[in-house]
Amino acid sequence: MTTTGTETIDWRNCQPVELTDILRHSSEAFYEHGFHGTTVRDIAARVGVTVPALYYHHENKEAILVAVLGAAIADLQVRGEAAIADAGDDPVQQMANLVESVTLHLTVRARLAALDSEYRYLSADARMPYAEVRKANELLTRSVIDRGVEAGVFHVDDTAEATRALLGMLQAIPRWYVDSGPLTPADVATRYVGLSLALLGATPRKD
Known part of the structure; x- marks a missing residue:
């Protein structure tokens, strides 16, 4: 210490990273299907929101990956x-x-x-x-x-x-x-x- x-x-004391619901579901999708294999519609469906609601929080799929990677490191x-x-x-x-x-x-x-x-x-x-x-x-x-x-x-x-x-x-x-x-x-x-x-x-x- x-x-x-x-x-x-x-x-x-390395704790799991706390993510928003959007980032958590996005990270799971990226892990399972890769960045290119994941669509914004896929993420929205996992989160249980509409695509426009998703864009309210993140500009696009790239911005979501940036946020996930930033949180991880x-x-x-x-x-x-x-x-x-x-x-x-x-x-x-x-x-x-x-x-x-x-x-x-x-x-x-x-x-x-x-x-x-x-x-x-x-x-x-x-x-x-x-x-x-x-x-x-x-x-x-x-x-x-x-x-x-x-x-x-x-x-x-x-x-x-x-x-x-x-x-x-x-x-x-x-x-x-x-x-x-x-x-x-x-x-x-x-x-x-x-x-x-x-x-x-x-x-x-x-x-």
Whole structure:
């Protein structure tokens, strides 16, 4: 748990995202049928409103996806920063905490997180704010890897490539994780912390 200013952030306490009825039903439709496979009429029928009523709240289908994606990723960076801060000056623990934080997000919010790939269907202007948040999270991860390499505890030839590989591995989690399966979010986090540190060439700590 980390205190930032007057706010205390319990980064391990990853709660499901609260959405309006429109965004909840839209996210379910996008998850089941994809952005292009979902129509505004489909969403309106799920919500139980008319199409004009839907347009009263959101300009179009693209605006709905923007709102869903924004809600999904809203606290990811601040939780990641809190996780890193909790680790002190140790890059290995920083990475362990960061991966745990991200993995909890990708499992607890798996169906929402899986929609990340749909952002490529947004127009350039609509995509930009979300892309900037994604990039900020990528740079946060790379900053920890850079510190680990400088400290001699991570062993990779290219930190940018290592960052992409690590994030690519994590981003695949929502495509297979189901909360009815045998693994809890904490179980997945423990496994992926180990995989991530191994990818970075970190020496396992002895208890």
